[in-house]
Amino acid sequence: MSEERAGRREFMARAGAASAVAGLSPGLSGCAEDEAPPDVQTLELVTGWIEKTFDGERVRLRAYDGQVPGPTITTRPGQLLEIALVNELDDYAAKSWTRADTWNGDHNVPHHLGTTNLHVHGLEVLPHLFEPLGTEDPAASMIAVPPEGGVQVYPFQIPSDHPSGLFWYHPHHHGSTVVQAVSGMAGPIIVEGPIDEVPEIAAARDVLVAVQDIGLFRSDDPDDPDAWVYEPVQNAIWQSLASDPAARVTIYDASTGMAEPTPLNGGFTTGDYALRFYLVDGEPFYREEHNDGTTGECPGGGMPSQSCPVGTQLGDGLRLSIAPGEVVRLRMLNGCSDLVMPMHLEGHELHLIALDGVNFTAPRTITTQYAEIWDGRVDYSSAATSLVLAPANRAEFLVKGGAPGTYRLVQLAHVDQQFMAADEKVVATITVEGEPMDMALPTALPEPTRHYPLITPGELVDDSYVVEFEMAFPGVLNPTVGLDFMIGEQIYAEHETTKQVRLGTAEQWTLRTHDTMEGHPFHVHVNSFEVISIAGVDQPPGTIMDTIWVPKPPTMDGATEVVIRSRYKQWSGKSVYHCHILPHEDTGMMRNFLILP
Numbered sequence: 001m002s003e004e005r006a007g008r009r010e011f012m013a014r015a016g017a018a019s020a021v022a023g024l025s026p027g028l029s030g031c032a033e034d035e036a037p038p039d040v041q042t043l044e045l046v047t048g049w050i051e052k053t054f055d056g057e058r059v060r061l062r063a064y065d066g067q068v069p070g071p072t073i074t075t076r077p078g079q080l081l082e083i084a085l086v087n088e089l090d091d092y093a094a095k096s097w098t099r100a101d102t103w104n105g106d107h108n109v110p111h112h113l114g115t116t117n118l119h120v121h122g123l124e125v126l127p128h129l130f131e132p133l134g135t136e137d138p139a140a141s142m143i144a145v146p147p148e149g150g151v152q153v154y155p156f157q158i159p160s161d162h163p164s165g166l167f168w169y170h171p172h173h174h175g176s177t178v179v180q181a182v183s184g185m186a187g188p189i190i191v192e193g194p195i196d197e198v199p200e201i202a203a204a205r206d207v208l209v210a211v212q213d214i215g216l217f218r219s220d221d222p223d224d225p226d227a228w229v230y231e232p233v234q235n236a237i238w239q240s241l242a243s244d245p246a247a248r249v250t251i252y253d254a255s256t257g258m259a260e261p262t263p264l265n266g267g268f269t270t271g272d273y274a275l276r277f278y279l280v281d282g283e284p285f286y287r288e289e290h291n292d293g294t295t296g297e298c299p300g301g302g303m304p305s306q307s308c309p310v311g312t313q314l315g316d317g318l319r320l321s322i323a324p325g326e327v328v329r330l331r332m333l334n335g336c337s338d339l340v341m342p343m344h345l346e347g348h349e350l351h352l353i354a355l356d357g358v359n360f361t362a363p364r365t366i367t368t369q370y371a372e373i374w375d376g377r378v379d380y381s382s383a384a385t386s387l388v389l390a391p392a393n394r395a396e397f398l399v400k401g402g403a404p405g406t407y408r409l410v411q412l413a414h415v416d417q418q419f420m421a422a423d424e425k426v427v428a429t430i431t432v433e434g435e436p437m438d439m440a441l442p443t444a445l446p447e448p449t450r451h452y453p454l455i456t457p458g459e460l461v462d463d464s465y466v467v468e469f470e471m472a473f474p475g476v477l478n479p480t481v482g483l484d485f486m487i488g489e490q491i492y493a494e495h496e497t498t499k500q501v502r503l504g505t506a507e508q509w510t511l512r513t514h515d516t517m518e519g520h521p522f523h524v525h526v527n528s529f530e531v532i533s534i535a536g537v538d539q540p541p542g543t544i545m546d547t548i549w550v551p552k553p554p555t556m557d558g559a560t561e562v563v564i565r566s567r568y569k570q571w572s573g574k575s576v577y578h579c580h581i582l583p584h585e586d587t588g589m590m591r592n593f594l595i596l597p
């Protein structure tokens with residue numbers, strides 16, 4: 001153990017003691033003597049670089065605790081989950097590059113790529129993006145844990161009525177979120193609780209299906225030119241549509257106002273990489289590379305033909321063997337930076353029990369249908385024909401083994417739903433084999449009490465707020481990035497807060513795409529929402545999510561709307577909502593809002 005490490009352990013011990021004495025956990029301080037001792041879990045997450053080999057390529061990744069995905073954190077309602085985030089990323093010291101001197105100071109341009117923080121996505125805990133934790137100051141700054149040893153302790157009090165299900169964690173420092181997340185920094189969180197005690201669920205094998213993408217370019221390090229890494233020099237932009245390979249990577253020059261060509265291999269990208277791997281539970285199952293701009297054709301014809309990702313399936317994805325009649329519980333995370341995943345399971349019904357960690361009161365049985373190209377429909381009722389997981393969505397579903405055979409869990413191909421067309425990918429392969437079993441499916445599930453009773457129209461104090469996603473090309477507000485990703489025709493302003501809500505009230509918001517050529521996934525922190533309707537299609541009561549795909553408008557000047565309702569239940573403070581396509585978020589598609597006590 002290094003001295004530095006020992007110092008940290010000491011710090012952790014002190015942090016634990018401090019929380020007990022100084023009341024870092026206000027929810028626990030009033031315990032009567034005859035009550036059970038406080039339930040506290042203290043853990044450390046350490047960020048740092050690791051190296052792996054994917055499909056014969058040597059890749060350098062950013063990781064939590066040396067793992068991709070990061071370690072699964074298991075917690076439960078009522079627990080004080082104290083996480084010390086220790087940042088051991090480097091100070092972005094790529095050997096051949098200068099760093100901060102190329103940053104123009106605009107926070108909607110990728111910057112401070114070694115600085116990080118932590119977001120526990122979907123957990124209904126105190127607002128934790130701005131400092132100090134839970135601050136109600138509308139002008140508060142975002143938590144920025146510096147590289148090379150910065151530490152931030154997060155005392156997350158898990159509410160006693162917190163839903164039990166699958167959540168996840170990832171970095172959320174504006175300007176470095178996508179670079180870190182698409183390098184490997186993401187991990188699952190499982191909240192245990194009432195859903196696990198349903199006998200049919202307790203009897204089922206629990207299988208994690210965590211999907212991530214890893215975006216890469218050839219290293220510019222002269223000492224390590226064969227490695228793949230995502231290390232864009234600040235302001236170096238990957239010109240994915242440039243037909244001249246020599247002009248692929250440019251750096252914006254404020255003196256000329258032009259993006260000037262560079263000899264660099266990689267720059268910041270709003271979605272496409274020289275090489276990308278898709279991982280399931282850390283193993284690559286799909287490889288995507290750019291053609292060279294002179295050969296090859298773009299799959300699906302969704303993009304100009306000179307430059308596009310061309311993909312190859314690697315193996316069968318996650319392999320799962322189940323018996324005929326056996327029930328397994330799959331928990332799937334779409335942790336990808338930008339890919340919407342419409343899912344189809346061959347030969348089997350999906351018995352959907354939860355979305356985004358909040359279970360329904362009864363399973364919804366969905367018969368997904370194969371399509372060569374997904375039709376773009378998003379529906380979470382039993383009439384759905386695919387299970388759509390936007391970036392950041394989770395779905396928990398039961399599968400009961402049918403006739404012996406091999407069945408694929410497929411992400412359907414799509415064209416024109418997003419900026420890039422997406423090929424079909426096999427995420428998992430289920431082999432039904434062996435001695436038959438006779439396991440039952442549940443018919444009723446425990447009510448997730450935190451969200452019940454559901455919000456009634458009479459409870460709404462505001463039903464007119466609109467969140468509108470727009471894009472502009474070329475970028476006017478963000479010329480360095482070259483594209484404007486906006487909400488309400490503005491890009492992100494860290495110190496401004498325009499929307500306020502009040503604890504104890506509920507609101508209905510309309511999410512809308514307009515002036516954009518793709519769909520955008522809306523995510524809001526602190527309180528999950530009930531989805532009322534998607535593109536005019538009513539959703540079943542109790543469809544509680546924290547992220548929802550807002551499909552693209554039918555025409556650029558048309559609009560598609562999603563209607564949601566949220567109750568501001570427990571935590572006040574400054575928080576955010578944003579697009580969960582991470583390159584969009586990092587370059588401006590985010591807004592602050594304030595939950596007033």
Ligand SMILES: [Cu+2]
Binds near residue numbers: 469485521579
């Ligand atoms: Cu977006």
